[in-house]
Amino acid sequence: GHQKYQCKKCRHQWAPEARREIGRPRTKNYPSCPVCGKAAFLHHDKEHYSNYRCCDKKCSHSFFVPKPTDISAPSMSKLFGKTDFKRMRYPVHVILTALSMFYLGKNSFRNIALILRTVMNVQVSHTTISNWCTKFAPMFQNIALQLIPALNFNSDEWHADETVIKIRGEKYYLWLILDSETRFVLGFHLDRHRDSPQAFTVLNAAKPLGTPQAIVSDRYPAYRMPVKTLYGVRHIRVESFRDDVTNNLIECFNKQFKAWYKTKQGFSSFACANNLISMFIFFYNFVRPHSALNNLTPAQCAGLVLSKSRKRELFLVA
Structure with a gap:
């Protein structure tokens, strides 16, 4: 299901299941920081909520987003x-x-x-x-x-x-x-x-x-x-x-x-x-x-x- 392949010339590895263009970064729809408006990353992912934290180290604000579909x-x-x-x-x-x-x-x-x-x-x-x-x-x-x-x-x-x-x-x-x-x-x-x-x-x-x-x-x-x-x-x-x-x-x-x-x-x-x-x-x-x-x-x-x-x-x- 997750078989990887490698090119003999450039040694690049990929999996056929990954529908992503080569060289294009993956984008995740994470919410922005409510304090400074900058990007945030997923800190903890729980069953009923997700805990995000601001990427800016000066801000470092932590906030929670509920998962209504899981409640x-x-x-x-x-x-x-x-x-x-x-x-x-x-x-x-x-x-x-x-x-x-x-x-x-x-x-x-x-x-x-x-x-x-x-x-x-x-x-x-x-x-x-x-x-x-x-x-x-x-x-x-x-x-x-x-x-x-x-x-x-x-x-x-x-x-x-x-x-x-x-x-x-x-x-x-x-x-x-x-x-x-x-x-x-x-x-x-x-x-x-x-x-x-x-x-x-x-x-x-x-x-x-x-x-x-x-x-x-x-x-x-x-x-x-x-x-x-x-x-x-x-x-x-x-x-x-x-x-x-x-x-x-x-x-x-x-x-x-x-x-x-x-x-x-x-x-x-x-x-x-x-x-x-x-x-x-x-x-x-x-x-x-x-x-x-x-x-x-x-x-x-x-x-x-x-x-x-x-x-x-x-x-x-x-």
Whole structure:
């Protein structure tokens, strides 16, 4: 495949596979130095990013360029189910009431069925309610995608963290990123592994939503290169709760999520867990009012203003 040949007269060596004109140097499309504008060379080539350094020894600036094609898509983009309420046996307001009781409270499917039967005189099995709470994740994700472009997340800090959940008794890691001023969960990624590629995935998913002045995380080293490569902003690594800047905001979300998650006694499959988490985050961002935000939702703090009729169109009220 890489056989070389040598000329008997001039002793020049070449390989037929090298489609390069003799005497013409190879050109590589390396980016220029962002500081002085001169040429740069490849210093380190990693899986998710490339590290370049300026050729000028006086400058010697080192910079990082991400490889978006090598960063995997987050699990929040891999949902399954229905994208509308068409061909449903029960009225929409009954379904939304059941979803609100499940995601805003700690009610089990059987308790929700009991409440619907005693209060609304609606006979629904707990199995049907379980299917409702899972199958509509793509529809609510589409609603979020319609509303998010109008929101402002260019705040001082974004917080990143991960927490453990169990799916069929096996450990999985839920990676999260949250805006400090609005408490809006910008993205999540569910994965079996806890390493730098997963940090690249969740941080890359939130990048189009805005540019923070700093990103806060714990001292886990997996966040260091993704923050430096994708954002290039200040990275605050919290060491203890006595620091001036802490990661308490996202820890509070984790605590609230775990309180809801413990009532489920784990998840039955990865796909169902991914859908349920996506729905929980939607209700957290757009439906649940927060006392710390003057009883507003995170979306309202980010600039979302909707009329009552528009809320009904987007199924934000039952």
